[in-house]
Amino acid sequence: MEDFRSRSLAIKELVANLRECGFSVSELDFHKPTSSRTLDLYTFFFKLLDPWMIPAYRSLLDNAKDRLQLAYIDQTVVFNAMEDITIHGFLKDFLSMISVPDFDLTDILTPTPQRQTFIVLALNNFTVEALRCKRHMLPLLEPLKEQAETFDRLLAEKDSLEKLLKEKQKRKEEDNRLADLKVSENEKIRETLFEYRKESEVNGTSLKLDREKRQRLKDSVSSVHFALMDCKSKYTVFKDNIDIDIEKAEAEMKELAHKTDIVKQEQLKKQQELAQHRVERALAKSRSELLDQLKQSAAENKRLEAELKRLWQSVETMQKEKEAALDEERELKQIINQIEINLRTTELEMEKCDEQDAKLDETKKIYWEKSIKQDDELRETLKELRRAEDALNEETKGFQKQINEVLSAHMEVMELLAPKIQLLDAQMERLLLETED
Numbered sequence: 326m327e328d329f330r331s332r333s334l335a336i337k338e339l340v341a342n343l344r345e346c347g348f349s350v351s352e353l354d355f356h357k358p359t360s361s362r363t364l365d366l367y368t369f370f371f372k373l374l375d376p377w378m379i380p381a382y383r384s385l386l387d388n389a390k391d392r393l394q395l396a397y398i399d400q401t402v403v404f405n406a407m408e409d410i411t412i413h414g415f416l417k418d419f420l421s422m423i424s425v426p427d428f429d430l431t432d433i434l435t436p437t438p439q440r441q442t443f444i445v446l447a448l449n450n451f452t453v454e455a456l457r458c459k460r461h462m463l464p465l466l467e468p469l470k471e472q473a474e475t476f477d478r479l480l481a482e483k484d485s486l487e488k489l490l491k492e493k494q495k496r497k498e499e500d501n502r503l504a505d506l507k508v509s510e511n512e513k514i515r516e517t518l519f520e521y522r523k524e525s526e527v528n529g530t531s532l533k534l535d536r537e538k539r540q541r542l543k544d545s546v547s548s549v550h551f552a553l554m555d556c557k558s559k560y561t562v563f564k565d566n567i568d569i570d571i572e573k574a575e576a577e578m579k580e581l582a583h584k585t586d587i588v589k590q591e592q593l594k595k596q597q598e599l600a601q602h603r604v605e606r607a608l609a610k611s612r613s614e615l616l617d618q619l620k621q622s623a624a625e626n627k628r629l630e631a632e633l634k635r636l637w638q639s640v641e642t643m644q645k646e647k648e649a650a651l652d653e654e655r656e657l658k659q660i661i662n663q664i665e666i667n668l669r670t671t672e673l674e675m676e677k678c679d680e681q682d683a684k685l686d687e688t689k690k691i692y693w694e695k696s697i698k699q700d701d702e703l704r705e706t707l708k709e710l711r712r713a714e715d716a717l718n719e720e721t722k723g724f725q726k727q728i729n730e731v732l733s734a735h736m737e738v739m740e741l742l743a744p745k746i747q748l749l750d751a752q753m754e755r756l757l758l759e760t761e762d
Contacts, residue, residue: 332439335446342449345670346373355445358436366441370448373456373663420444423451456663 336355343350348369354362417428425447432440 332442336442339442339445339449343369345674355442356438358438358441360434360436363433363436363441366445367448370445370452373452420447423447 333352336352339355340350340352343366346369348366350362350366354366420428425444428444432444
């Protein structure tokens with residue numbers, strides 16, 4: 326009888342909660358459950374819990390409900406339909422997680438009132454706790470969301486800064502490489518000029534170049550420098566400039582040969598040939614170095630293209646993650662709306678509970694005052710009873726004294742009558758003996 330009363334109270338509470346949440350249900354659905362209404366109940370709870378679960382489960386429940394309605398006559402078809410969509414396994418795993426053991430298909434196909442009430446009550450308690458937990462977690466999730474947005478923004482800034490840093494490093498390396506080339510070429514030209522001057526001084530023909538020739542040499546050096554800096558796009562121009570410089574040097578050498586003595590012409594020709602060979606060797610070496618640098622730059626370009634592809638793929642993955650985060654944010658907004666609705670209902674319930682608590686407090690206060698008065702009255706009656714008990718004890722003491730006096734007098738009388746009683750006993754024995762004789 327008590328189990329029936331507790332189950333009926335639980336059913337009334339469940340019906341009230343479900344109606345407040347917008348689900349049309351009656352107590353008859355729990356006393357005489359059907360498979361269709363059972364799946365309706367499960368579907369409603371899983372819609373409330375949908376943001377915390379995989380959305381496909383909701384469609385599975387709806388599909389199961391439709392198949393049950395269409396194939397309820399043939400129970401084997403129903404079993405096959407339920408096994409096809411694996412709803413039985415999912416419900417079993419989920420309900421075992423919330424302390425509902427031994428779930429099977431009979432709980433859906435032929436539910437009993439006790440079993441259905443137990444399962445729905447467990448789902449209701451789990452949903453209430455989940456919504457309450459979500460309400461407490463929202464203030465904690467907001468700063469985390471802001472931190473995640475700040476982190477995404479910082480990641481984007483970091484990527485842009487890394488790109489700028491790579492570009493600056495690349496430019497710096499290119500400038501350093503060109504500066505090294507310039508220094509090496511200048512050193513080679515200086516060594517060539519130093520050797521040429523040394524040989525001229527040894528032979529006693531120290532050539533003094535005038536300002537125009539020195540300026541021409543400086544122009545040739547600067548042209549070589551600019552050609553090296555623009556080695557990729559202006560290699561042909563660099564080659565033409567070198568050929569022009571060689572022709573100018575040959576013309577200058579011819580002019581010098583005509584101006585010098587006939588004796589020194591052969592020596593000058595040999596020196597010119599040596600200088601020309603050295604210049605050609607230096608030019609060939611510089612050309613080979615330029616070709617090597619071009620190959621290295623091509624390999625570097627390939628590496629940069631691969632790095633760019635990798636970065637583009639990472640950007641695409643980040644875009645996908647951002648879209649997923651937006652979807653999660655939409656789901657969170659839906660959850661928040663549902664939570665706000667539930668909060669309104671809970672606030673109304675809390676107001677009702679507060680009113681009931683106030684009434685209970687008033688009744689407790691009245692009862693407490695009455696109990697205090699009754700306690701005072703009981704204390705007074707106890708005091709009176711104790712006084713009466715003391716008076717009764719005094720009376721009993723007087724009665725006991727009188728009884729003791731009577732007993733002592735009785736004992737004295739008995740002591741006085743004892744000899745007479747003994748005589749009477751002796752006379753009675755004689756009479757008995759006489760009567761026997």
